[in-house]
Amino acid sequence: MQFADRLNNVETSAIRELFKLLGKPGIISFAGGFPDSAMFDVDGIREASQRALAEEPGGALQYGATEGYEPLREQLSAFMAAKGAKDVAPGQLIVTTGSQQALDLLGKTMIGPGDKVIVEGPTFLATIQCFRLYGADLVSAPIDGQGVKTDELERLIAEHRPKLVYLIPTFGNPSGAMLSLERRRKVLELAVKYQTLIVEDDPYGDLYFGEAPPPSLLALSPQVPGSRELLAHCGSLSKVLSPGLRVGWLVAPPELLAKATMCKQFSDAHTSTFAQATAAQYLKAGRMPGTLAHVRAVYAERAQAMGDALRRELGAAVEFVQPQGGLFVWARLTGANGAVADGDVLAKRAIDKGVAFVPGAPFFCANPDRATLRLSFATAGVDKIREGVARLGQAVA
Ligand code: PMP
Numbered sequence: 001m002q003f004a005d006r007l008n009n010v011e012t013s014a015i016r017e018l019f020k021l022l023g024k025p026g027i028i029s030f031a032g033g034f035p036d037s038a039m040f041d042v043d044g045i046r047e048a049s050q051r052a053l054a055e056e057p058g059g060a061l062q063y064g065a066t067e068g069y070e071p072l073r074e075q076l077s078a079f080m081a082a083k084g085a086k087d088v089a090p091g092q093l094i095v096t097t098g099s100q101q102a103l104d105l106l107g108k109t110m111i112g113p114g115d116k117v118i119v120e121g122p123t124f125l126a127t128i129q130c131f132r133l134y135g136a137d138l139v140s141a142p143i144d145g146q147g148v149k150t151d152e153l154e155r156l157i158a159e160h161r162p163k164l165v166y167l168i169p170t171f172g173n174p175s176g177a178m179l180s181l182e183r184r185r186k187v188l189e190l191a192v193k194y195q196t197l198i199v200e201d202d203p204y205g206d207l208y209f210g211e212a213p214p215p216s217l218l219a220l221s222p223q224v225p226g227s228r229e230l231l232a233h234c235g236s237l238s239k240v241l242s243p244g245l246r247v248g249w250l251v252a253p254p255e256l257l258a259k260a261t262m263c264k265q266f267s268d269a270h271t272s273t274f275a276q277a278t279a280a281q282y283l284k285a286g287r288m289p290g291t292l293a294h295v296r297a298v299y300a301e302r303a304q305a306m307g308d309a310l311r312r313e314l315g316a317a318v319e320f321v322q323p324q325g326g327l328f329v330w331a332r333l334t335g336a337n338g339a340v341a342d343g344d345v346l347a348k349r350a351i352d353k354g355v356a357f358v359p360g361a362p363f364f365c366a367n368p369d370r371a372t373l374r375l376s377f378a379t380a381g382v383d384k385i386r387e388g389v390a391r392l393g394q395a396v397a
Pocket of ligand 1: 033099236238243247
């Protein structure tokens, strides 16, 4: 069959191949990017869905507006306001089918063949693939423990004049890194200085373990005049409530939002009204703060257990920054004392020892660092985390 040329730019993900091996009995998996299903607030979601059907069956089951179900847009506006982005009116966001769709709509509206796009190295794999599908020529901006290095970012923006810069400033996937407040300001200043669109992807910002992270770029943007007009922000209920609901949202300047809405109309008409009405009822019932407190506490304990176990079992063979939120430890093999220093090699040996993780190389759009690994602490309990890291210790030796 003659497929569209755009498919030539994209391969199926290396990670998907790895997932085929996870069915092996007894494997402890640190590979997934999922939240833990055991933490879903099933009672709260059941009640919310029942109220949605009882109170507004027409709204919940009928076709709806492409922009989203109005009561949900209002709830999301309030949800963001509670996190510091106080001036995002319901009309300044559209509801998307997961934040993944927001990324796709940004690709569709902004990126054409050969357009330069700057992403972090490493970044979310599905964004790499999605933007490449639209023909993006991706440029990798280096990060450290405090997120993207803004000096380097400025140099790359000045050199490439990208269509957009895609960042995950808070607890990145896979990096777990948190962009410092100073760098957040700098990013917004760069947007204005170079008139470049910044995309802030923020599905993990609510999952912090200790102190709250610095305000999102969206929340900070009023402090940097002119930056809001150059900022798109993707939010999601996936990591805090349920990915299966497929409720995300996009905040963007009016012209971009209108174009994205038009593209969404041709794509899925609207996000499931039933899911939207359920999410709206859930938020309205005021259950989110309790749910957030619960998931933060559970993930915090697991993150600590994984960090402690890595230090104990792998010692100098690995270096990493202890995550302050999110779902991932991003680690780098040092090769100390003859230990394995290649993520792919270690991944294969780890499967034989009964533990799985994702090697870091596929998360780079260029110059992959093959010594890196992404370890999710989200789905295994503390005992399994300790056991899994002990197995990893055997595999690395
Ligand atoms: N962005 C990032 C950084 C992610 O890690 C994910 C989920 N893995 C998404 C977007 C998409 O999430 P969803 O479509 O479920 O909102």
